[in-house]
Amino acid sequence: MAASHSDAGPETTTDSEDAVSLRDVRKTYYLGEPVHALDGVSLSIHRGSYTAVMGPSGSGKSTLLNLIGCLDTASEGQVFVNGKEVSALSERDRTRVRGDEIGFVFQTFNLMPKLTAAENVALPLVFQGVSRSKRKSHAESVLDEVGLGDRTGHRPNELSGGQRQRVAIARALVTDPAIILADEPTGNLDSETGRQIMGLFQRLHDEGNTILMVTHERHIAEHAERVIHVLDGTIERIEEIESPRRVEIEAF
Amino acid sequence: MEFLESVRLSWRAIRSHKLRSVLTTLGIIIGVGAVITFVTLGASLQADILGQVGAERTPNVYVWSGPEGQNAGPGAGAQPVFTERDLTELRNVAGVSAVVPRGIVPTAAVSSGGDTVAQRQVIATSPASFDSATFVSGRAFEQGEREVVLNEQAARLFESQATVGDEVTLRLASGESADAEVVGLLNSSSGGGPFEGFDSQPLVFVPTDPFYDTTIESPATGETQRVYPTVTVVANDFGAVAEVQESVRAYLADESDAASLAPGDYEFSVRTDQDLVDQLEELLDTLTNFVTGIAVISLVVGSIGIANIMLVSVTERTREIGIMKAVGAQNRDVLQLFLLEAVMLGVLGAVAGTPVGVLGAYAAAEYIGLSLVFPLEWFAIAVGVGVLVGVLAGLYPAWNAARTDPIDALRYE
Structure with a gap:
């Protein structure tokens, strides 16, 4: 799998500082009449940055996330992930980039109900063809990192909401992705658990991970260094947070 | 993955x-x-x-004439069409070791030792139809003699178990009676061949001479001869069977009495053991x-x-x-x-x-x-x-x- 990373070719590379960049991206749905979900968005997300995307529902923030996450393709414009232009890739290669370079964290956790925590975390490695023993040890070490080293054999229904989201975060981390995409990661959690999850993201950011988080809550967005406000398919403004909110990190 | x-x-x-x-x-x-x-x-x-069926494969070719296109068992619908002259001609075919006619003598009953049992028919054939190994006792009958061969099932019909040397009386369908001596007993597993069916039923065999009296004027020679519904042609060996089958077919189609005697929509069946098994x-x-x-x-x-x-x-x-x-x-x-x-x-x-x-x-x-x-x-x-x-x-x-x-x-x- 690793050999295929050169598939995209060197001529499509962009600024190597960028984990993700978008150039004049449009996404149009045809539902009777054309709907411009994204209407000319250009954006760069630097490596190691912590960005929040805010906007009302229907503003296009989900579409933006889907495009960066290689779940969808732009109608026009270019999307680069870790230097590769994903809009030009075949579905197969796009899936490969998604598996290797993107880590998803969802509001509803989206864990496989019949798999244990460790198996859930190891799932992306299954599709990369990593051997069973390596998957196991790697998944366990990442679970340990997010404070669930003693829950590796538990199934999602045996875990609390916060624990489930930490499993999901571990799964996002396990492939060492270029960017972690978090879609309302605290939306289904009580505020104290949400605070702990934000603390975890903060630590991941401190460790050098690139994070893009979609949220509609101002106080959650303020944990990021930068907030992108999206409205009607365009970037309304980009707000730099001078001193991002910090969670006092307690030991897990 | x-x-x-x-x-x-x-x-x-x-x-x-x-x-x-x-x-x-x-x-x-x-x-x-x-x-x-x-x-x-x-x-x-x-x-x-x-x-x-196939336990004892023989180099036999079974010949009869039946309605065209029928696919019933051997001898089904057979009419008496094969004259003595046909049998003689068939004996001369290359590779043939014997030609065994087979006819039915309709009877009402068979008596032995004062015991009379119903029997609707006896089979008239020639001594060549018997394999000496199938005899429990005695021998095959001889042509021209008043002798019969029974299988064990037939012998058991009588209260006093018919044995070699016993006298039997055939009550013919015509009302006449004919006396004969039992000269041989066949073992119970030897059936009468495909014409008799393969299940073991009581069978009484008599020589065609003097018991079989279905006759007709041979179209070829003009003589009055016995005429049989079914014939078994025995080839010299298995290798000759196919050739004999062909020759028999050719003869029947062409110059035989059977060809002129058979009804218009009848055809000849010339089957080997293998054909029947198939x-x-x-x-x-x-x-x-x-x-x-x-x-x-x-x-x-x-x-x-x-x-x-x-x-x-x-x-x-x-x-x-x-x-x-x-x-x-x-x-x-x-x-x-x-x-x-x-x-x-x-x-x-x-x-x-x-x-x-x-x-x-x-x-x-x-x-x-x-x-x-x-x-x-x-x-x-x-x-x-x-x-x-x-x-x-x-x-x-x-x-x-x-x-x-x-x-x-x-x-x-």
Whole structure:
């Protein structure tokens, strides 16, 4: 799998500082009449940055996330992930980039109900063809990192909401992705658990991970260094947070 | 994605719905079981019948004339058309060692030692029709003598067990009586050949001279001669059978009395032992195929069950498919997972259905009194069918799963 990373070719590379960049991206749905979900968005997300995307529902923030996450393709414009232009890739290669370079964290956790925590975390490695023993040890070490080293054999229904989201975060981390995409990661959690999850993201950011988080809550967005406000398919403004909110990190 | 990992994940999916998987598999178990039961029974029946028929293969060619296009047993509808002159001509055909006529003498009863038993016919033939090895005692009758040969079943008809040297009286259908001496007893397993049927019934044999008096004027010579409905031509050896069969056909078609005596829409049947066995085999095959065909229907129903449950399963696991795709599963991986699940159900059903089928065949064979013959290749075929059924039933659901849009799937509740 690793050999295929050169598939995209060197001529499509962009600024190597960028984990993700978008150039004049449009996404149009045809539902009777054309709907411009994204209407000319250009954006760069630097490596190691912590960005929040805010906007009302229907503003296009989900579409933006889907495009960066290689779940969808732009109608026009270019999307680069870790230097590769994903809009030009075949579905197969796009899936490969998604598996290797993107880590998803969802509001509803989206864990496989019949798999244990460790198996859930190891799932992306299954599709990369990593051997069973390596998957196991790697998944366990990442679970340990997010404070669930003693829950590796538990199934999602045996875990609390916060624990489930930490499993999901571990799964996002396990492939060492270029960017972690978090879609309302605290939306289904009580505020104290949400605070702990934000603390975890903060630590991941401190460790050098690139994070893009979609949220509609101002106080959650303020944990990021930068907030992108999206409205009607365009970037309304980009707000730099001078001193991002910090969670006092307690030991897990 | 590694194949083994797919197997592991699919197996887990099957196990997580135990009752559902068992019920789905049950359809295939019944289908494969039914097919194996009937195929095994068919093969056993065939072996049993052909074993009875084909045990003593002889270099014989059986000749009779019957209605055109009929496909009944040997001698069915035969009319007396073969004259003595025809027999003489046939004896001269190259490769022929003997020509044995066979005619029916209608009777009312046979008496021996004061005991009279009903017997509707005795068989008039020549001494060459007997194989000396089949005699329990005595010898074949001689032409021109008032002698009879009985098989053991016929001897047992009489209270005092007819034996060699006894006098018997034939009550002919014409009302006359004829006395004769028993000169030979045939063992019970030797039937009268294909013309008499293969089951063991009481048989009384007499020489054509003097007992057989169905006669006609030979169209070729003008003489009045005995005329027979069926003839057995014995070839010198097995190698000569095919040639003799051809020569007999050629003679009959052309210059024979039989050709001019036979009704217009009659045709000659010239069959070897092998032909008769083949015909029987064909009949049994048709029967087996028909019954197996019915069993295959249940297999088809079973595979529809798999397809149905796989469709349900794909819908149920839409979100899981979305998750797998989000973390990098290729369409191919998803296809493989679901297809494998269907194939595993199919193979499980086939593997479990095979002993069920064998058991069914065993029970049926016990009931009918057949000895079982297992067509071993069918067990391999059963497993192959399981795979095939799984693939066919799983293909569409798996393809459906593979092309699921991950965005929709992740939102699916």
